[in-house]
Amino acid sequence: MLLVSIFVPIWRIELAAPQYPEGLVMLIYANKLGGDVEIINGLNHYIGMATLHAENFIEFTVLPYIITGYALLVLLTAFVARKKMLYFTFTAFALFGILAMVDFWRWEYNYGHNLDPNAAIIVPGMAYQPPLIGYKQLLNFGAFSVPDIGGWLFIISGLLLLVVVLLETKALNRFKKVKTQSVALFILPLFLIACNNIKPDPIKLNKDSCSFCKMTISDGRFAAESITKKGRIYKFDDLSCMLLYQKENPKTSYQSFWVNNYLANNVLISAETAFYVSSEKAKSPMRGDIAAFASKEQATNVAKEWKAEVKNWIRINK
Numbered sequence: 145m146l147l148v149s150i151f152v153p154i155w156r157i158e159l160a161a162p163q164y165p166e167g168l169v170m171l172i173y174a175n176k177l178g179g180d181v182e183i184i185n186g187l188n189h190y191i192g193m194a195t196l197h198a199e200n201f202i203e204f205t206v207l208p209y210i211i212t213g214y215a216l217l218v219l220l221t222a223f224v225a226r227k228k229m230l231y232f233t234f235t236a237f238a239l240f241g242i243l244a245m246v247d248f249w250r251w252e253y254n255y256g257h258n259l260d261p262n263a264a265i266i267v268p269g270m271a272y273q274p275p276l277i278g279y280k281q282l283l284n285f286g287a288f289s290v291p292d293i294g295g296w297l298f299i300i301s302g303l304l305l306l307v308v309v310l311l312e313t314k315a316l317n318r319f320k321k322v323k324t325q326s327v328a329l330f331i332l333p334l335f336l337i338a339c340n341n342i343k344p345d346p347i348k349l350n351k352d353s354c355s356f357c358k359m360t361i362s363d364g365r366f367a368a369e370s371i372t373k374k375g376r377i378y379k380f381d382d383l384s385c386m387l388l389y390q391k392e393n394p395k396t397s398y399q400s401f402w403v404n405n406y407l408a409n410n411v412l413i414s415a416e417t418a419f420y421v422s423s424e425k426a427k428s429p430m431r432g433d434i435a436a437f438a439s440k441e442q443a444t445n446v447a448k449e450w451k452a453e454v455k456n457w458i459r460i461n462k
Contacts, residue, residue: 174207
C-alpha cells in the first residue's frame with residue numbers, strides 16, 4: 145500500500161464557487177501537483193498568493209524516497225519478526241505522519257498568509273490559508289481538504305501497524321471477557337455520533353445573501369438552506385431559488401435541505417419532512433410562492449384559506 149501511494153494522489157483540495165459550479169481540484173502526489181493547478185494559480189494571482197510549482201518544494205523530491213524507505217522498513221520488520229523492531233517501525237511511522245501534517249500545515253499557512261502587497265485585490269486582514277482537513281470558506285470560494293487514495297492507503301497502513309502492536313502487547317486481552325453484544329452497543333453510538341449530519345446554520349436576516357439570485361435574505365418566512373455532503377452550506381431567500389440552484393448544479397451531492405417555517409420567524413425545519421402550500425397568496429421574495437409548514441395540520445389550515453392543496457417534498461422537488 146505504501147508503494148502504491150507513490151503513484152496516486154495523496155491529498156486533494158477542492159474549490160467551489162458560483163463561477164465554478166463544477167469546482168476546481170488540486171491533487172497532491174508524492175512527487176508532483178495535479179488537477180486544475182494552472183487555473184488555481186491564475187485565480188490566486190489576483191489576491192497576491194504565490195503560484196504553485198512542484199520544483200519549488202523539496203518535499204516532492206525526497207518524499208518518494210521516504211515512502212519507499214518506510215515500505216522497506218515495514219517489509220524488514222515482517223521478516224525480522226521481533227517486537228522491538230515492530231515498536232520502532234510503528235513509532236517511526238507515527239512520527240513521520242505527524243511531521244508530514246505539521247509540514248503540510250506550515251506550507252498552507254505560508255501559502256495563505258504571505259501575500260503580494262501589490263496584488264490587484266486586497267482585503268484588509270484577510271488570509272487565504274486552506275483548511276488542513278475539512279471545509280473552510282475563503283471569500284466566495286469554499287475550500288474542502290481531504291486525503292485522496294494515497295492518503296487513505298497511509299492511514300490504513302498505520303492502522304494495520306497499530307493493530308499488530310496491540311496484538312503483540314496483548315493490550316486487547318482485557319476486552320476478551322466483554323460480550324460481543326456489549327461491544328456493539330458501545331461502538332454503535334460512537335458510530336452514529338461520528339456520522340451525525342451537519343446541523344443547519346441559522347440564517348442572518350438582512351445580512352446573508354442568496355446563493356442563487358444574490359439578493360439579501362430579509363423575509364424569515366421563506367428562506368431555505370442546503371448542505372452538501374462535503375459540509376458546504378448554501379443559503380437562499382426563496383425555496384424556488386434553492387430548487388433552481390439544485391437543478392443547475394446536478395453534480396453536487398447534498399446531505400440535507402432546510403426551509404423556513406412559514407408560521408414562525410426564521411426557524412429552519414427539515415425540507416424532507418415539511419409540508420408545502422403553493423399559492424400566489426404566499427407572495428414570497430422571488431415569487432416562487434411556496435410556503436413550508438412544520439405539520440400537515442398547519443399546512444391544511446392555510447391551504448383551505450388559500451384554496452390550494454398540500455404537497456410534500458417529493459412533489460415540490462420533482
